[in-house]
Amino acid sequence: MPKKCLAIMRREFFYMWRDRSLRYILLIGPLLGLILFYATYSAPVIKAIPTAVVDLDRSTASRELSDQFRNTEYLKVVAFPENFAEAEKLLQGGSVTVGIVIPEDFARNTSLGRQSNIAIMIDGSNIAYATNATNAVLLVTRAISAKIGVKTLVARGIQLTEAQEAYQSITFREEGWFNPALNYAYFLVLALALNFWQQCCMLAACMNVIGETGMNSRLQLKAMGVSKLQLFAGKSVAHIAAFMIMALPIYALSFYIFKLPLQCSFRLLFLFTLVFAVSLHSIGTLMSSFSNSAVNASRFGMIIALPSFVLCGYTWPLEAMPHYLQQLVKVLPQTWFFQGLNYLTFKNPGWGFISHYFLAMIVIALVCYGTAAIITSRN
Incomplete structure (x- = not known):
């Protein structure tokens, strides 16, 4: 039996290599995806976010404020509209992502210690841009607010050191754990490449059964004394390898x-x-076992593989999804793999934690292989 299985494995490797399109998909596709994704997300943060500043006050204080926005590395002031309407057009046209409006009474209010409201508009149509823009604006506005507050206290006769202590009596120290720079490349690149990889694997796995039962080769192997167990065990090992x-x-x-x-x-x-x-291959084998053609098997496999990355909870938390969907996606091995991948690459929580992820994927594989075996044995 081992010799026959090894012969089947060699035969399967030969067929996979001979199929030029499949060979390129399996070998080049995931690597090309990895390189493209890394090139896309290699910048740790988005800098030089296009910004428009509307200075309605046109005072020395407002010009200083504009200069502070202009001198930050995260914002790039590219326009100085005359009024709010012009800034709105720039935002709608996509020329800028951030619009800042300094009110007419800015200098007077700050000199008198009164509150001055600065309007900040952020284009939220692109979440990545909007998140980085919000963080950049907050950094600048906090620093500016503290500086103006200190100046106001000093103008009232309070010593500079006392004024600074008043604004520094409570400090907030932010610590980013596991991915301190919030680097998109660290978070997305490997996951996206492996998502591409699992889709390519699913395409190959969906040919496991139908690739034989749909051709006369199954009859030839049967005449040679090769059982269904030997055939599909050898093919499966070759695919997984x-x-x-x-x-x-x-x-x-x-x-x-x-x-x-x-x-x-x-x-x-x-x-x-x-x-x-193994669990991914088991699903492809199951799809292949009840399909009546290779095309349908691939379609069924892609119906599962394509949306699985969106549903697995990697890019959007499972807890934020409807409860029924949270339970439904647990039958997909992609959910357990990509969730576990995040823990292993960033945190390494230990075997006691990650073991149930292993167990879930093993159970999925046993159920799918078992069901596929029953279906295939009846054909």
Whole structure:
């Protein structure tokens, strides 16, 4: 039996390599995706956000305020509209992402210690841009507010050191853990590349059963004394081995060239990926077992693989999804893999925590392989 399985594995590797389109998809696709994603998200933060400043006061104080906005590295003042309406047009046209309006009575109010309201409009149509713009504006406005407050107290006769202490009596120290710079590359690149990888793997896995039952090769192998168990066991091992061979260069580039974070041992990550590859292959095999053609098998597999990354809770928290959807996505191995990937690369919470992620994917694999075996045995 081992010799027959090895022969089937060699045969499957030969067929996968001979299929040029499949070979390019499996070998080049995920690597190309990784490189493109890294090039896209390599900048740790978005800087030089286009900004428009409307100075309705036109005073020395308002010009100083405009200069402070202009001198920050996160904002790039590209326009000085005359009024609010012009700033609104720039925002609507996408020329700027931030609009700042300094009111007419800014200098007078600040000199008298009165509150002065500065209007700040942020284009929220692009969430990434809007989040970075909001953080940049907050940094500048906090510093400006403290500086103006100190000047006001000094103008009232309070000593400079006392005025500074009054504004520094409570300090907030922010600490970003696990990804201190909030680097998009650290968070997204590897996950997006592995999402591309799992879609390619699903395409190959969906050919596991229908690729034989839909052709006369199954009859030929049966005449040679090769059982269904030997055939599909050999094919499955070959597929999973190919999937893992595809994953290795992705991890090599990510961790050793691009220096993406990896807090756990590579051995644990490799084992975690292997279990995911098995569970992913089991779903593709199940799709292949009840499909009446290779095209339909691929369609069924892609229906699962394509939306799984959005639904897995990696880019949007599961807790923010409807309860029924939170429970439904737990039947997908992608949910357990990408959630676990985040913990392993950033936190390494330990085997006691991550073990139930392994268990969930193993259960999915057993159920899918078992169901596929029953369906195939009846054909």
